Amino acid sequence: MPAEIDFSKGVRGKFYRPGMRLRLPIYLDDETQRYLADRAQAKGVDVGVHLFSVHHYESTAY
Numbered sequence: 001m002p003a004e005i006d007f008s009k010g011v012r013g014k015f016y017r018p019g020m021r022l023r024l025p026i027y028l029d030d031e032t033q034r035y036l037a038d039r040a041q042a043k044g045v046d047v048g049v050h051l052f053s054v055h056h057y058e059s060t061a062y
Contacts, residue, residue: 028036040047 037047
């Protein structure tokens, strides 16, 4: 890698999109994944639906 990098032809904000939301994947350890899958199965819902309902409940609990 060069000691100095020339950014003179760089464009500020080239990839910036106002209002864009970044959605990052969530990686769970095996024990947590099993726990959530078991809880979702007991409720008869998909794991993603269960995670949403848990998040929604926690964010509106106060």
